[in-house]
């Protein structure tokens with residue numbers, strides 16, 4: 001009898017611990033997690049920068065207003081993180097299907113020295129057709145990153161070349177330009193797609 | 209003595225081709241599975257290759273380096289993403305694999321960084337990549353080159 005009672009408590013204990021762990025995960029890393037304080041990008045309407053898209057069009061934050069936006073930073077000489085993020089985004093867009101048609105998807109280079117307009121055009125051509133590639137003068141890239149509260153840094157590589165450390169999160173903005181949330185690097189699809197839907201839904205609320 | 213075995217795509221290719229796997233194999237305790245890489249645009253950009261390296265033996269093995277005719281400077285790298293969401297990449301150093309354990313080289317973590325390509329990586333091709341171990345053992349795996357937007361060995 002006694003032994004059974006102990007077993008009973010034991011099972012309840014395991015359940016309670018599992019619940020605590022789940023709640024902890026949800027609040028810290030999961031969808032319930034808060035955005036890091038002081039790290040939130042400003043609204044697109046408060047940003048000011050001039051870049052060129054991969055088709056040679058002049059673009060800026062105003063280009064993005066009116067449609068929800070998914071934006072991220074990278075560079076085309078990036079062997080691991082950037083193609084992975086671009087592939088992830090392509091997969092999310094495929095999942096969203098028609099829903100994603102009215103969305104801006106922008107890949108902004110942090111390596112304008114190597115990523116010319118032509119280079120960006122060739123590179124984005126390998127991924128989902130909705131993805132636009134933006135580049136521009138270094139000081140303009142710096143202004144974009146500042147508005148997004150993103151960082152990047154040029155680091156010499158052993159090969160004699162250089163690589164770029166950079167913010168790998170994907171940023172989501174509502175059609176109004178308001179920042180909604182971000183998708184961390186390698187966040188599972190089950191979290192990423194609902195976050196994108198949140199940005200898409202804000203558009204509808206704003207429109208009514 | 210440690211033994212190394214080659215499995216996965218190359219084994220399948222060799223089997224289909226009527227060749228016997230042991231012809232290329234060194235020691236047989238290390239098994240390389242699901243190797244893949246992405247096509248490159250030209251030769252100026254570094255490539256990356258991924259795989260799972262399994263130690264099926266009774267002793268630890270330590271991966272100390274890579275060689276391949278495809279790249280002058282192949283090296284195991286590790287991508288790390290910090291609490292601020294900033295990703296960076298650096299040499300991973302030696303990688304010890306305990307008996308019965310495996311190490312995954314996968315996007316966003318460890319990768320075989322292929323610096324100074326000697327030729328473009330073309331989708332549909334393969335290239336040989338040799339893993340060097342601290343006891344002098346080597347395993348050569350034939351790595352399939354998938355599309356630039358590939359997400360894993362199945363793409």
Ligand SMILES: [Cu+2]
Pocket residue numbers: 079080285286297298319321
């Ligand atoms: Cu690397």
